[in-house]
Amino acid sequence: MTHLVTGVAGFIGSQLAEALLDEGHDVVGVDAFTPYYDRAQKDANVAALHDRSGFRLVEADLRDADLDALLDGVDVVYHQAAQPGVRLSWSEGFATYDSCNVLATQRLLEASLQAGIGRFVYASSSSVYGNADHYPVTETDLPRPHSPYGVTKLAAEHLCGLYAANHGLSTVALRYFTVYGPRQRPDMAFHKLIEAALDQQPFPLYGDGSHVRDFTFVGDVVRANVLAGGADIASGTVVNVCAGGSTVMRDVIDAVGDAVGSPVPVERHPEQPGDVQRTGGSNDAARRLLGWEPRTSLADGIAAQVAWHRTRR
Numbered sequence: 001m002t003h004l005v006t007g008v009a010g011f012i013g014s015q016l017a018e019a020l021l022d023e024g025h026d027v028v029g030v031d032a033f034t035p036y037y038d039r040a041q042k043d044a045n046v047a048a049l050h051d052r053s054g055f056r057l058v059e060a061d062l063r064d065a066d067l068d069a070l071l072d073g074v075d076v077v078y079h080q081a082a083q084p085g086v087r088l089s090w091s092e093g094f095a096t097y098d099s100c101n102v103l104a105t106q107r108l109l110e111a112s113l114q115a116g117i118g119r120f121v122y123a124s125s126s127s128v129y130g131n132a133d134h135y136p137v138t139e140t141d142l143p144r145p146h147s148p149y150g151v152t153k154l155a156a157e158h159l160c161g162l163y164a165a166n167h168g169l170s171t172v173a174l175r176y177f178t179v180y181g182p183r184q185r186p187d188m189a190f191h192k193l194i195e196a197a198l199d200q201q202p203f204p205l206y207g208d209g210s211h212v213r214d215f216t217f218v219g220d221v222v223r224a225n226v227l228a229g230g231a232d233i234a235s236g237t238v239v240n241v242c243a244g245g246s247t248v249m250r251d252v253i254d255a256v257g258d259a260v261g262s263p264v265p266v267e268r269h270p271e272q273p274g275d276v277q278r279t280g281g282s283n284d285a286a287r288r289l290l291g292w293e294p295r296t297s298l299a300d301g302i303a304a305q306v307a308w309h310r311t312r313r
């Protein structure tokens, strides 16, 4: 089969493309190499893919690309491309979130419908939940995003539901919870923490370190995508992809210090608008509908990410 991975030069998309190639599929990967973070990291992410037979990279922007040509011969779409991150989604930054996350997704859904795509897997986010009334959150809880980024991820998720309900497009939305592991984006906490530990430079901690997160290893997220691509489930299904843990940020700082072999110097900063106090999901639906379970412990996942940071230096 031939699959389209959008955002193929990114943290998750590049590793998903590798997994699909490993399974014997052909992969068309599309990415606009947006300037959200350094292009060199994205080039490194796709470097290994260039040598693989069955892989083709298209450098294009989903907001204006010829999507009919892109989808020609494609069986499953894995839509990972987005403008990520909460903090830049305020004020004038919002226009990019709106166009990359909402408009681009609508264009891709419409083109997927016309092309008769068999399954459309959308990378949603735990940010759709905002600050919940109770934890762990389940897929039927009312989503109330706490950031403009979360609003755009939820809007695109609703578009997937609309194309499923009105037109029968077979969509699945996977709500990822704080993904970490090799190739993690440089704006994310584990990346900054490990770099700070290796350089013995201060790690900028926003808030008092009491934030709780349900950290999910990238390999587990990739596996959830592969399963969702072929699962026999209803169109419009929404599934949490989370390890199910509740780890306090302060403990992560200690765990990274242990993994690197020296404590991480911390520099305190005020809480940032849009950051939620806690994420925490139920993965019952993923277990039941996808046959998925998280396989990587936090300690093993941190060790894998530390190894990646050491190798790229």
Ligand SMILES: NC(=O)c1ccc[n+]([C@@H]2O[C@H](COP(=O)([O-])OP(=O)(O)OC[C@H]3O[C@@H](n4cnc5c(N)ncnc54)[C@H](O)[C@@H]3O)[C@@H](O)[C@H]2O)c1
Residues within 6 Å of the ligand: 006, 007, 008, 009, 010, 011, 012, 013, 030, 031, 032, 033, 034, 036, 042, 060, 061, 062, 063, 079, 080, 081, 082, 083, 084, 099, 100, 104, 123, 124, 125, 126, 153, 175, 176, 177, 178, 179, 180, 185
């Ligand atoms: N990393 C996480 O913890 C996390 C959590 C929840 C949801 N997600 C979602 O998972 C997906 C992948 O996230 P990531 O962390 O790998 O981010 P990433 O920034 O590493 O990858 C996204 C890629 O999409 C590309 N892109 C953005 N806009 C595009 C456009 N208009 N046209 C073509 N390409 C475009 C970027 O260049 C980038 O390479 C995103 O949809 C994100 O919202 C990530």
